[in-house]
Amino acid sequence: GAVVSQHPSRVICKSGTSVKIECRSLDFQATTMFWYRQFPKQSLMLMATSNEGSKATYEQGVEKDKFLINHASLTLSTLTVTSAHPEDSSFYICSATRTSAIYEQYFGPGTRLTVT
Amino acid sequence: QKEVEQNSGPLSVPEGAIASLNCTYSDRVSQSFFWYRQYSGKSPELIMSIYSNGDKEDGRFTAQLNKASQYVSLLIRDSQPSDSATYLCAVILGNNDMRFGAGTRLTVKP
Numbered sequence: 001g002a003v004v005s006q007h008p009s010r011v012i013c014k015s016g017t018s019v020k021i022e023c024r025s026l027d028f029q030a031t032t033m034f035w036y037r038q039f040p041k042q043s044l045m046l047m048a049t050s051n052e053g054s055k056a057t058y059e060q061g062v063e064k065d066k067f068l069i070n071h072a073s074l075t076l077s078t079l080t081v082t083s084a085h086p087e088d089s090s091f092y093i094c095s096a097t098r099t100s101a102i103y104e105q106y107f108g109p110g111t112r113l114t115v116t
Numbered sequence: 117q118k119e120v121e122q123n124s125g126p127l128s129v130p131e132g133a134i135a136s137l138n139c140t141y142s143d144r145v146s147q148s149f150f151w152y153r154q155y156s157g158k159s160p161e162l163i164m165s166i167y168s169n170g171d172k173e174d175g176r177f178t179a180q181l182n183k184a185s186q187y188v189s190l191l192i193r194d195s196q197p198s199d200s201a202t203y204l205c206a207v208i209l210g211n212n213d214m215r216f217g218a219g220t221r222l223t224v225k226p
Binding site: 034042043044046093103104105106107108109110 | 148150152158159160161162165204206208213214215216217218219
């Protein structure tokens with residue numbers, strides 16, 4: 001159990017366009033979903049935390065108008081990178097926690113975004 | 117002081133040896149601790165959680181927690197080349213935020 005999927009796994013887009021990444025919990029209802037970004041050879045950086053039906057809580061330094069998060073249901077959260085720029089190129093990973101184990105995060109496989 | 121600190125490595129051990137990975141944290145009221153494994157180009161995978169002082173064993177993995185010293189470690193017995201990865205320590209802080217260490221890169225040489 002505790003499988004999280006992400007789509008797409010890889011995406012290449014042109015500078016100035018927007019990209020949407022989906023995160024789904026496949027076999028459980030996710031109390032909370034998290035979005036992380038990871039640059040090469042660096043650790044995970046938490047971008048935002050979202051609970052179903054609520055506005056996401058963004059970490060300091062993360063632009064909420066640029067990284068739009070929608071958590072419409074207990075199994076789906078989306079991250080939209082708006083007006084993407086090359087410096088947004090990164091590995092974006094979502095995670096989710098179950099109601100029964102709110103601190104154990106299960107990660108999706110990640111989305112590699114390249115902005116040209 | 118960083119909230120969660122790990123030696124970045126690389127840590128290199130021969131196949132069959134015990135690999136010891138260490139992590140310290142700054143928030144004294146932290147109660148929940150996790151070890152994740154991340155292969156290159158992949159997302160992290162939860163391998164161990166520990167909440168109480170002492171040792172917790174799961175197969176070849178043993179997590180050790182010492183809250184007084186604010187120290188948590190992961191031992192991997194009989195290390196295999198397939199254990200080569202970056203190991204991330206994660207801590208739930210007193211405000212319920214989870215923070216990850218920078219990770220320790222482990223290489224197990226055949």
